[in-house]
Amino acid sequence: MERFLRIDRRFIFAIITVAVIISLILQFELPVPESEPVRRIYEKVESLPKGSHIMIAFDYDPSSKEELQPMAIAFLHHCFSRDLKVIGMTHYTGASGLAEQAMNLVAKEYQKKYGEDYVFLGYKPGGASLIINMGENLYSAFPKDFYGNDTTTLPALQDIDSLRNIDYLLDIAAGTTIETWLVYGKEKYKFELGAGCTAVMGPDMYPFLQSKQLNGLLGGLKGAAEYEALINKKSFAVSGMRPQSVVHMLIILFVIFGNVVYFASRRTRHA
Amino acid sequence: MPFTSHSFGIILGAGLTLAIYSFLYQDNPAFKIAENLYVGVSLGYTIIITWFNFLKPDLYDPLIVPVFSKAATKEPQYALLIPSLLGIFMLLRFSKSLSWLSRWTFAFVVGLGAGISIPRVISAFILQQIKPSLQPVFSGSExxxxxxxxxxxxxxxxxxxxxxxxxxxxxxxxxxxxxxxxxxxxxxxxxxxxxxxxxxxxxxxxxxxxxxxxxxxxxx
Missing domain, CATH: 1.20.58 (Methane Monooxygenase Hydroxylase; Chain G, domain 1)
Structure with missing residues (x-):
């Protein structure tokens, strides 16, 4: 029994890796039922008329790409398929390339034109002060877009002076920016706010759902998978749910096994 | 597959992924190279993005270019000197004789930050959070x-x-x-x-x- 308590952790890493590879290669289907917080974001987008302005804050960097990029892509699919105007921006330097790639990739699929149907404002530092600046005057916060174009000349930003004119804002975040948007943006400028976050942050966001400060939440890869299923664009996130479920089952088994071995070895020692 | 910059990027990405995961077996030179490369590339990327997205459009173009270029059509925005100086003062913490100037910047940041944050944070994190805890259990519609x-x-x-x-x-x-x-x-x-x-x-x-x-x- 004692030797089971001293299993080399690399053995467990290997089992997890093999489980992920096998469950990715074997194409079996698992249901991805949507949860209430995800459905509320979907319904909000569905309720917006054509030409409404949606802002996406791409507040993450490559270290969270695997969880948040599928989420951003799924949400962009929904926005462009509904003919909404999309405005992108980021508080993270590392997000610029990811956001640009996601917006251009999905826009191309729906024949959307840069400047007319969507805009990427790029990165600006400042956090809370940037949000307040955007709330007062979007053009003074972003005089130029990511490509150096004068933002006052971009048709996609017509009728938009500040955050007050945004119909919906989704913050896809790997850090504390959801709280920052909430405190300095939504509370003051009264726009509707939804959030997408890494799974680690998920439990911390539920109080904001309860208080209706967030209208909906996409939590981790599962949130992205639910959104992909809702818009019928099953891709990376949905296929990632197979290994996710298998690994969760394995970890539950490891926890049970570890506890059984621990108590059994304790009884042997006391006997 | 033809050898293009895209396929080179994939091979490089695969190599770096394997190098990073090799740490799970044990620490090794391949992991060290990938780790240091990540730090270096991240910093370089941050500098470039900060220059082109922030310093150039918000400071260099509206302040420096109109002052030194005869072809400039716009007046220099001299108000930008104030935040620029406050930023430079922050860096003076590294100088023994001038580090006292950084206190002005800190005083500005703390004063402004507290003034903006206190009412908003109390409203968003305390008052709004108390509401759902004080909902009536039986109001008839639930x-x-x-x-x-x-x-x-x-x-x-x-x-x-x-x-x-x-x-x-x-x-x-x-x-x-x-x-x-x-x-x-x-x-x-x-x-x-x-x-x-x-x-x-x-x-x-x-x-x-x-x-x-x-x-x-x-x-x-």
Whole structure:
């Protein structure tokens, strides 16, 4: 029994890796039922008329790409398929390339034109002060877009002076920016706010759902998978749910096994 | 597959992914190279993005260019000198004789930050959060489940708050309530652990999808 308590952790890493590879290669289907917080974001987008302005804050960097990029892509699919105007921006330097790639990739699929149907404002530092600046005057916060174009000349930003004119804002975040948007943006400028976050942050966001400060939440890869299923664009996130479920089952088994071995070895020692 | 910059990027990405994961076996030079490369590339990328997205359009173009270029059509925005100087003062912390100037910047940041934050944070994190805890359990329009939810939230808030009151001995009714508080805390830690496992596994899944699909072409 004692030797089971001293299993080399690399053995467990290997089992997890093999489980992920096998469950990715074997194409079996698992249901991805949507949860209430995800459905509320979907319904909000569905309720917006054509030409409404949606802002996406791409507040993450490559270290969270695997969880948040599928989420951003799924949400962009929904926005462009509904003919909404999309405005992108980021508080993270590392997000610029990811956001640009996601917006251009999905826009191309729906024949959307840069400047007319969507805009990427790029990165600006400042956090809370940037949000307040955007709330007062979007053009003074972003005089130029990511490509150096004068933002006052971009048709996609017509009728938009500040955050007050945004119909919906989704913050896809790997850090504390959801709280920052909430405190300095939504509370003051009264726009509707939804959030997408890494799974680690998920439990911390539920109080904001309860208080209706967030209208909906996409939590981790599962949130992205639910959104992909809702818009019928099953891709990376949905296929990632197979290994996710298998690994969760394995970890539950490891926890049970570890506890059984621990108590059994304790009884042997006391006997 | 023809050798293009895209395919080179995939091979490089696959190599670096394997180098980073090789740390799980043991520390090795390949991991060290990948780790240092990541830090260096991140810093270089940050500098370039900050220059082209922030310093150039917000400071260089409106202030420096009109002052020094005869072809400039716009007047220099001299008001930008104030935040620029405050920023430079912050860097003077490295100078023994001039570090006192950084206190001006700190005074500005702390004063402004506190003034903006205090009312907004109290409103968003305290007042708005108290609301759902004070909802009526029976108002006539709710379902039985929403009433149970409201009661559970109320019980959770009170019992966890009591658990963290250390000036009263946890005996009798207080002791029982604090025990309930511990259960609420344990359940929340369990939920956090589950979500953390999901997050970490998601990163592994993403990398393996990249290796199997983009690099090896096994997945479609």
């Amino acid at each position: 379902t039985i489940f929403s009433s149970i939810d409201t009661l559970l939230i109320l019980l959770g808030v009170i019992s966890v708050l009591i658990y963290f009151i250390f000036s009263v001995e946890h005996k009798g009714a207080i002791g029982k309530l604090s025990k309930i508080g511990i259960w609420f805390l344990m359940i929340s830690f369990g939920a956090s652990f589950g979500y953390t496992v999901m997050a970490r596994v998601s990163l592994l899944i993403g990398r393996i999808q990249f290796l199997l699909k983009d690099w090896l072409g096994i997945l479609q």
